Amino acid sequence: MEKMEAEEAKEETGTSFLYQMRKEKMEEDVKVVLQxxxxxxxxxxxxxDRTELGARYENLITQLTKQHRLGCGITGLLLIYPTCLLHIIEASEYLLDCFLNELRAMQEQPDCKLLEAKVAFMWHSLEGRQFQQWSYKVLTADQINQNLLFTTLEKVEESVETVVCRVLTQLQELVMHLKTSKELPGAILDNKPELLNPPAVLEQLLDRDELLSPQQYLQMYHSPLNICIDFGQVNLRSFF
Structure with a gap:
């Protein structure tokens, strides 16, 4: 009897060990790299139209989250200015690919409210989320016109790298405030409009040919690498 119980305990221990191994393997599989x-x-x-556009984006983010439950969700911030928008999205590589594909399909619809778009920056291997959830805010004309930093901004010809760095630096200022506050980004921006990126700076990025559109980015992302098959081959006749 004792021998039988010992064998059953051994079998149970082995089963538990296998179960734990499989569980750890599944957890490793669902781990994703944030971008x-x-x-x-x-x-x-x-x-x-801008309010409708915000709701449309929100519906798109919700659908993507429901369709792809495995792995990380989508967080970020959408700021809709009177003439342009700034969108920051944090997700897995696969979810970002899905988002850009849906965005491309949305732009092809006749009633699309989104015009020219450019990918300003893609941050790979993000260590942690900078936004706890996804949210959007429609900025009023008063919030823009009453900001002295925007009205006194002089137009200066700068490199695309400089303009992108300016945008990202301003976003990091907002992120620092989010770390010490429980409020949503929209509420913080209401109290601290100086954290907003000037619309004139964002519009500069729309005019830069160096930046890719979502369609161009997807095409480059899904295109195979052009590898020269002659690379690394040696012509023996050159030695004689």
Missing amino acids: QLTMVAQVPSDAA
Whole structure:
């Protein structure tokens, strides 16, 4: 009897060990590498259209999250200015690919409210989320016109790298405030409008040919590498 119980305990221990191994393997499989996409786009100036655009983006993010439950979700911030938008999205590489594909399909629809768009920056291997959830905010004309930093901004010809760094630096200022506050980004920006990126700076990025559109980015992402098959081959006749 004792021998039988010992064998059953041994078998149970072995089963538990295998179960734990499989569980750890599954947990490793669902671990994903976070990436952050920063995108700018041109939008209509009509306030009603901008509110509708925000709701449309929110619906898209919700659908993607429900369809792809495995792995990490989507966090970030969408700021809709009177003439343009700034969108920061944190997700896995696969979810960002899905988002850009859906965005491309949305742009092809006749009633699309989103015009020209450019991928400003893609941050690979993000150590941690900078935003706890995804949210959007429609900025009013008063919030822009009453900001002295925007009205006194002089137009200076700068490199695309400099302009992108300016945008990212301003976003990091907002992130630092988020770490010490429980408020949503929109509420913080209401109290500290100086944390906003000037729309004139974002519009500069829309005019830069160095930046890729979402369609161009997807095409480059899915295209195979052009590898020269002659690389590394040696012509023996050159030695004689």
